[in-house]
Amino acid sequence: MKKLKERILKDGKSFDGGILKVDSFINHQIDPVLIKSVAMEFVRRFGNLPFTKIITIEASGIAPATMLGYLLEIPVVFVKKAAPKTMENMLVSSVYSYTKDRTYAICVSADFVTPADTFLFIDDFLANGNAALGVEDLVTQGGAKLLGMGFIIEKSFQKGGALLREMQHIQIESLVRVKKLSNDGIEFEED
Amino acid sequence: MKKLKERILKDGKSFDGGILKVDSFINHQIDPVLIKSVAMEFVRRFGNLPFTKIITIEASGIAPATMLGYLLEIPVVFVKKAAPKTMENMLVSSVYSYTKDRTYAICVSADFVTPADTFLFIDDFLANGNAALGVEDLVTQGGAKLLGMGFIIEKSFQKGGALLREMQHIQIESLVRVKKLSNDGIEFEED
Numbered sequence: 001m002k003k004l005k006e007r008i009l010k011d012g013k014s015f016d017g018g019i020l021k022v023d024s025f026i027n028h029q030i031d032p033v034l035i036k037s038v039a040m041e042f043v044r045r046f047g048n049l050p051f052t053k054i055i056t057i058e059a060s061g062i063a064p065a066t067m068l069g070y071l072l073e074i075p076v077v078f079v080k081k082a083a084p085k086t087m088e089n090m091l092v093s094s095v096y097s098y099t100k101d102r103t104y105a106i107c108v109s110a111d112f113v114t115p116a117d118t119f120l121f122i123d124d125f126l127a128n129g130n131a132a133l134g135v136e137d138l139v140t141q142g143g144a145k146l147l148g149m150g151f152i153i154e155k156s157f158q159k160g161g162a163l164l165r166e167m168q169h170i171q172i173e174s175l176v177r178v179k180k181l182s183n184d185g186i187e188f189e190e191d
Numbered sequence: 192m193k194k195l196k197e198r199i200l201k202d203g204k205s206f207d208g209g210i211l212k213v214d215s216f217i218n219h220q221i222d223p224v225l226i227k228s229v230a231m232e233f234v235r236r237f238g239n240l241p242f243t244k245i246i247t248i249e250a251s252g253i254a255p256a257t258m259l260g261y262l263l264e265i266p267v268v269f270v271k272k273a274a275p276k277t278m279e280n281m282l283v284s285s286v287y288s289y290t291k292d293r294t295y296a297i298c299v300s301a302d303f304v305t306p307a308d309t310f311l312f313i314d315d316f317l318a319n320g321n322a323a324l325g326v327e328d329l330v331t332q333g334g335a336k337l338l339g340m341g342f343i344i345e346k347s348f349q350k351g352g353a354l355l356r357e358m359q360h361i362q363i364e365s366l367v368r369v370k371k372l373s374n375d376g377i378e379f380e381e382d
Contacts, residue, residue, distance in 0.1 A: 023278075023300065024302070024303070025266075028268065028269065028271070028278075028299075028300055028303065029244075029266050029267070029268045029269075029300075029302075029303040030257060030260065030266065030267040030268075030269065031266055032257050032258075032260035032261035032264075032265075032266075032267055033261060033264055035257065035261070036261055053220075058249060058250035059249035059250045059253060059269065059271070062250060062253040062254055062257070063253055063254075063257040063267070066221060066223050066226065066253070066254040066257055066258065067223075067257065067258075067261065069221065069223035070223035070224065070226070070227055070258065073223075073224055074223075075216075075220050075221065075222055075223075076220070076221040076223055076254070077219065077220045077221075078219065078220075078221065078250065080219070080250070087214075087219075108219075109214065109219055109220075111215070111220075112215070112219065112220040
């Protein structure tokens with residue numbers, strides 16, 4: 001996705017250790033017009049799949065998931081990172097975060113993940129794939145189907161992409177794939 | 192907002208103790224088409240104010256804020272409830288949550304809240320107003336201006352509405368105002 005690559009080169013900040021900061025336009029301050037273009041690209045890539053709902057995980061996935069849900073006129077479910085006191089009938093899984101070096105619980109109401117639902121998972125980053133696997137577990141627990149996973153940015157030098165692509169019944173799409181990040185700059189995969 | 196009232200009556204669940212659950216269409220599962228109508232109503236109510244950015248607080252505010260930012264083609268900043276390790280140059284405030292009976296930190300990068308910015312704050316609920324006051328504090332710390340605050344649902348039997356309306360330089364709008372919630376049902380204000 002050319003427009004996204006250009007924006008990452010213009011406003012993203014890369015650092016040694018594989019760090020990419022896109023917090024001026026994706027995950028802290030959001031450019032909603034770019035997010036709409038991102039959502040439209042997801043429509044192009046996943047438009048043939050018969051999913052009936054989007055699923056994402058708070059907080060950075062909510063903007064692209066909502067925009068995609070709006071374009072397709074289908075509901076968006078967002079998985080929570082802490083169980084609200086008022087939530088009953090929950091599905092729970094756990095995710096190990098390398099960034100924060102801790103395991104955290106994720107949860108979703110079983111009312112919104114049922115055998116009648118087929119999902120597309122949307123998130124901002126694919127790195128080690130742990131959050132995606134946690135959501136896949138929740139969808140499976142609810143008896144629903146997960147047909148696809150779409151990411152705005154994949155760090156192809158981390159293991160998540162290969163891990164998720166082993167699940168051959170799930171279509172995996174990343175709008176841009178980054179192969180190297182350092183203080184010297186950002187290198188994209190050729191695709 | 193008639194469409195929103197009808198949807199709350201149809202899909203909302205109210206309980207004794209002033210509890211309203213709208214998690215099937217606003218704050219856990221999202222109906223993005225309704226959220227677009229909500230955003231359009233915010234455009235009508237705030238369209239004359241010269242704000243340049245939207246500000247919201249994770250996670251439930253992100254969907255309506257993003258949709259409004261998209262309609263107006265302006266950036267959306269979302270305040271975080273925990274400080275990411277990678278964030279520098281932060282503004283921090285604290286919010287007391289009655290629901291969770293604890294005080295939590297909220298933070299935003301000072302890069303996105305500057306004297307050049309004028310904000311509209313958007314959130315799903317107005318109850319005691321503490322989250323809104325925390326965001327107002329962050330905006331003030333950054334030297335920015337806060338011109339308006341828009342809420343999807345106000346619990347008018349709680350003190351937040353009166354508290355925020357004392358700040359006469361800030362326009363406060365709630366799309367629906369709920370005056371009573373119990374196991375017997377939902378009563379709206381007449382407005």
